[in-house]
Each structure stands twice: as structure tokens, then as C-alpha cells.
Amino acid sequence: MPPIPGTGLAKGLAVTLRTMTRKSVTAQYPDTLPPLPPRSRGVIGLFEENCTVCMLCARECPDWCIYIDSHKETVPPAAPGGRERSRNVLDRFAIDFSLCMYCGICIEVCPFDALFWSPEFEYAETDIHDLTHERDKLREWMWTVPEPPAVDPAAEEPKELAAARKAAEKAEAEAATVRDTGEGHAAGERPATGERPAPGEEPRP
Numbered sequence: 001m002p003p004i005p006g007t008g009l010a011k012g013l014a015v016t017l018r019t020m021t022r023k024s025v026t027a028q029y030p031d032t033l034p035p036l037p038p039r040s041r042g043v044i045g046l047f048e049e050n051c052t053v054c055m056l057c058a059r060e061c062p063d064w065c066i067y068i069d070s071h072k073e074t075v076p077p078a079a080p081g082g083r084e085r086s087r088n089v090l091d092r093f094a095i096d097f098s099l100c101m102y103c104g105i106c107i108e109v110c111p112f113d114a115l116f117w118s119p120e121f122e123y124a125e126t127d128i129h130d131l132t133h134e135r136d137k138l139r140e141w142m143w144t145v146p147e148p149p150a151v152d153p154a155a156e157e158p159k160e161l162a163a164a165r166k167a168a169e170k171a172e173a174e175a176a177t178v179r180d181t182g183e184g185h186a187a188g189e190r191p192a193t194g195e196r197p198a199p200g201e202e203p204r205p
């Protein structure tokens with residue numbers, strides 16, 4: 001049966017009438033910024049104080065777009081007679097966001113919490129070379145990284161928090177003991193290694 005002329009037009013008008021009174025859902029970017037989830041993958045921030053130049057992120061990056069240069073530095077021994085140590089010093093840390101595919105592997109594998117996602121995404125450039133962000137720029141992104149969400153009150157205490165709390169309690173108890181006794185160590189407590197026992201005190205086994 002041939003279609004009745006004007007049916008398509010009537011259907012189109014029906015849709016128009018149905019939707020013309022509804023609120024528009026079109027986001028007028030850039031006048032209105034989209035409400036992004038705090039953990040959006042916008043750009044990567046570098047907290048370089050935590051970076052030990054272990055190179056894990058650069059090795060695991062599937063696009064090979066993390067560039068790290070470093071040199072070794074000799075650190076004097078912590079105590080007289082000790083051995084000198086060497087440590088890596090960061091010279092360059094850069095990420096080429098024209099190659100990055102935002103997989104997040106670098107952030108996942110970093111064992112020292114030096115890389116973080118920021119939801120910032122407005123860093124388009126007219127020159128592709130400017131999409132390689134050097135360490136200063138990566139550091140600036142750290143200011144835009146949102147705070148981690150609060151721990152669920154019903155959840156088990158994270159072991160890092162439990163360890164930090166126990167260490168703080170222990171330090172506080174030791175400080176209180178020192179204050180109460182007015183001595184360097186509590187009564188009945190063994191002196192620290194290297195200290196001589198006081199006269200009359202039992203020698204250490």
C-alpha cells in the first residue's frame with residue numbers, strides 16, 4: 001500500500017512539538033564547562049619529589065612517549081666510616097601528549113606515586129611540538145589534581161594509614177616517657193646501641 005502523502009511531515013512535526021518544550025541538553029562549550037568526574041583522564045601531573053628515576057613508567061609506556069634523562073650522584077656516607085652511596089638525579093622528564101593514548105599504565109606502574117591524573121583537558125596547541133610537556137609543565141599540572149576521595153567509613157583501615165598511626169603513637173609515647181623521667185631512655189629500658197651502661201647498670205647480654 002503506498003504511503004499516505006504528508007505522513008513523514010506529520011511525524012517530524014510531532015517530534016518537534018514533543019521536544020520543543022524540554023530543557024536543552026546541549027553543552028555550550030567553552031562558555032559552559034562540562035561537569036567532569038574528578039578522576040577524568042585529562043593530563044598527567046608529575047610530583048617529581050617522589051620520582052626515583054626507576055624508569056618503570058618509560059619502559060611500560062606502550063607508545064614510548066615518556067622521555068627521562070638522569071645522572072648519578074655520589075652521596076656522602078650517613079655516618080663516619082660508612083660507605084658512599086649513589087643516587088639518580090632527574091635531568092629531564094617529559095611526556096609527549098601527541099603520542100599518549102591515555103591508557104594510564106604509567107600511573108598504575110609507578111611504585112612511588114609520582115604520577116597522577118588531572119581532569120584538565122584544555123591544552124590544545126597549534127604546533128604539535130608544544131604537546132611535549134617538560135617537567136616544569138608536568139609539575140604545574142599537579143596543582144589541578146583533585147584530592148583523593150575520602151575513605152569509606154565502613155571500610156577496613158588501609159595498612160599505610162594504620163602503620164603511620166602506630167608510628168605516630170609510638171613516637172608520642174616515647175616522647176611522653178622522656179618527659180616524665182627526664183632521662184634519655186625509660187627506666188628499665190635498654191640503652192640504645194653504642195651507649196655505655198651506666199655505673200651499676202647490668203651489662204647488656
Ligand code: SF4
Binds near residue numbers: 064065066103104106
Ligand atoms: S598514559 Fe599510557 S600512553 Fe600515555 S604516557 Fe602513560 S603509559 Fe604512555
Ligand code: SF4
Binds near residue numbers: 050
Ligand atoms: S615509574 Fe614513577 S618513580 Fe619511576 S621514573 Fe616513572 S615517575 Fe619516576
